[in-house]
Amino acid sequence: MVKLTDVAKLAGVSATTVSRVINNYGSLSQHTKDKVFAAMQELNYQPNSLARSLQGKETKLIGVIFPSVSNPFFGELVSLLESHLFAKGYKVILCNSAENKEKERAYLQMLIANQVDGIIAGAHNLGIAEYERVGLPIISFDRALSNTIPIVSSDNYTGGALATEALLKAGAKKIVILSGINQPNSPTTERLNGYADTLKAADLQPITAEIDFHTAANIKALKIHQLLVDQKPDGVFCTDDLSALLLINEAQKLGLAIPTDLQVVGYDGTKLIQDYHPELTTIMQPIDDIATLLIDLLLQRIKDHHVALQPRYQLPVKLINGQTTR
Amino acid sequence: MVKLTDVAKLAGVSATTVSRVINNYGSLSQHTKDKVFAAMQELNYQPNSLARSLQGKETKLIGVIFPSVSNPFFGELVSLLESHLFAKGYKVILCNSAENKEKERAYLQMLIANQVDGIIAGAHNLGIAEYERVGLPIISFDRALSNTIPIVSSDNYTGGALATEALLKAGAKKIVILSGINQPNSPTTERLNGYADTLKAADLQPITAEIDFHTAANIKALKIHQLLVDQKPDGVFCTDDLSALLLINEAQKLGLAIPTDLQVVGYDGTKLIQDYHPELTTIMQPIDDIATLLIDLLLQRIKDHHVALQPRYQLPVKLINGQTTR
DNA sequence: GTGAAAGCGCTAACAC
DNA sequence: GTGTTAGCGCTTTCAC
Numbered sequence: 189m190v191k192l193t194d195v196a197k198l199a200g201v202s203a204t205t206v207s208r209v210i211n212n213y214g215s216l217s218q219h220t221k222d223k224v225f226a227a228m229q230e231l232n233y234q235p236n237s238l239a240r241s242l243q244g245k246e247t248k249l250i251g252v253i254f255p256s257v258s259n260p261f262f263g264e265l266v267s268l269l270e271s272h273l274f275a276k277g278y279k280v281i282l283c284n285s286a287e288n289k290e291k292e293r294a295y296l297q298m299l300i301a302n303q304v305d306g307i308i309a310g311a312h313n314l315g316i317a318e319y320e321r322v323g324l325p326i327i328s329f330d331r332a333l334s335n336t337i338p339i340v341s342s343d344n345y346t347g348g349a350l351a352t353e354a355l356l357k358a359g360a361k362k363i364v365i366l367s368g369i370n371q372p373n374s375p376t377t378e379r380l381n382g383y384a385d386t387l388k389a390a391d392l393q394p395i396t397a398e399i400d401f402h403t404a405a406n407i408k409a410l411k412i413h414q415l416l417v418d419q420k421p422d423g424v425f426c427t428d429d430l431s432a433l434l435l436i437n438e439a440q441k442l443g444l445a446i447p448t449d450l451q452v453v454g455y456d457g458t459k460l461i462q463d464y465h466p467e468l469t470t471i472m473q474p475i476d477d478i479a480t481l482l483i484d485l486l487l488q489r490i491k492d493h494h495v496a497l498q499p500r501y502q503l504p505v506k507l508i509n510g511q512t513t514r
Numbered sequence: 515m516v517k518l519t520d521v522a523k524l525a526g527v528s529a530t531t532v533s534r535v536i537n538n539y540g541s542l543s544q545h546t547k548d549k550v551f552a553a554m555q556e557l558n559y560q561p562n563s564l565a566r567s568l569q570g571k572e573t574k575l576i577g578v579i580f581p582s583v584s585n586p587f588f589g590e591l592v593s594l595l596e597s598h599l600f601a602k603g604y605k606v607i608l609c610n611s612a613e614n615k616e617k618e619r620a621y622l623q624m625l626i627a628n629q630v631d632g633i634i635a636g637a638h639n640l641g642i643a644e645y646e647r648v649g650l651p652i653i654s655f656d657r658a659l660s661n662t663i664p665i666v667s668s669d670n671y672t673g674g675a676l677a678t679e680a681l682l683k684a685g686a687k688k689i690v691i692l693s694g695i696n697q698p699n700s701p702t703t704e705r706l707n708g709y710a711d712t713l714k715a716a717d718l719q720p721i722t723a724e725i726d727f728h729t730a731a732n733i734k735a736l737k738i739h740q741l742l743v744d745q746k747p748d749g750v751f752c753t754d755d756l757s758a759l760l761l762i763n764e765a766q767k768l769g770l771a772i773p774t775d776l777q778v779v780g781y782d783g784t785k786l787i788q789d790y791h792p793e794l795t796t797i798m799q800p801i802d803d804i805a806t807l808l809i810d811l812l813l814q815r816i817k818d819h820h821v822a823l824q825p826r827y828q829l830p831v832k833l834i835n836g837q838t839t840r
Numbered sequence: 841g842t843g844a845a846a847g848c849g850c851t852a853a854c855a856c
Numbered sequence: 857g858t859g860t861t862a863g864c865g866c867t868t869t870c871a872c
Binding site: 189191192193203204206207208210211213235236238239240241242243244245 | 848849850851852
């Protein structure tokens, strides 16, 4: 491992001088700079960022906690977070919480131990207290972590309303919402609220079906099948696109024509869905804007831990009309 | 930031003793241990892993370089790598190379600067020399990085052969392969070889269509459309599942019935495809085994930088029969 | 069984 | 414009 003193020795200067050259700091003669650069080249020198950060400098490491990048939505979001952070000189430590309390706790500890500059979290199985005691800049995506942690999300309420309106306008009368388990305080529950309020305004009864987000696809399909049989809806708002795909598949097995017998609206509108299932009517979250905002806020907090931020930031969603609605 | 000396002070012992307790090292009285643990609890102490690694200890950091986790295949693979590595006490620095030479180079530099213990790479745009001079344990997935870097991949040749046989057995006579750009030395090119050899054995002519893997989906769809019009194949082997989806879609637009007029076989067989497109006949790569093996080999290299490893490790693939073949 | 002191690779006063 | 020195938080000889 080649170190700063090796460079100094080769260039015939002190360690300080090399450090100054690396950090472009203080006043240096061009001649010295050249000598040092040459030595760095020759030795293929890379400053040890561990040693550097030990002085209390930033580590330029950001912890990114999401359920799993195997889910296309999180895959796309994490991918965008990574590229934007890279562009700003930060590196990502990837933490897939897998909805596992112990793992999430261990990751939080680990991120502290690794002195990350901040955390972006879109998963939570832990109590608020545990997030508060972390004492690091944190910004959350779509989750209520604590009162002091800002939440970025798409405008879930409007999204739910838009989806429901689309179904109503297309003539659906018996509209079911299929969602994950709705936690009372969770931002995503607002999709349900938007749905319910819109239906009520049209004098229709909300019908709620909840299937845990992490249920295996085949089990989920079974439950969806039963839902279609039991409820015989003519419109379903699925709060994620993958469930919508499953539902369409089950509907076809039951001989239901889409959108004639049954209309479907999804939620998320990832690139994957837009590219490979353009037929699906869905609510598109502005993933890129979400990534950009999450990072923007986090970097503000990193720069100034006490900067005042809003408790909530809601980004506008968009209805994408496909062929699963009329 | 609470540090080791704070714990020492509170416990009324020396820093050395605390260090010994943390590392469970040397001989300590139970009484001392208890005192120290209590102090650690009370202060919610987390050893600073930067300081620790500065002594030359492992950082327990692994760099993971892939094109992008927004691609479901890489998303699933990275997700598995992450969970297996976590279970072994390692953390993942996520590097999405985005098929960008400069970014990949910068990432390599950065990983060195951050003193990662090793690298798993499934992307390459750089010359072999650059990978060789990294001087860190590296294991590659599906790419020829250098002679000294072991490659893990699925059995691409057999995969190509299996896919082609499936089409042949189902009666296809004009079988096209649709792949990315085939680099002469790349392991994935063996899918083409398996295809070509199988066709030749049946006295049929290989017909090759190459579309760069990173082409945007809509452009790719256009090219596929043209391919179907120009060649009028009755069987296509797509070397990735997403392209197969696109092809099926374009075929339907052209009024081609599947599998009657046209049969299709994909490649990858991710969980996503199995769950949401079980109709697709495809070659399944053993993603979990790939992840496990990559990690196993890497950890061997980390433990002993000079351990002898094979140049190639090929994991068996499996044909999954769907309804896109007869 | 425990502590003092040196040092990991680097940066930052403070000198000159 | 450049060097000397101390120190970041931790581990590790070497003592006792």
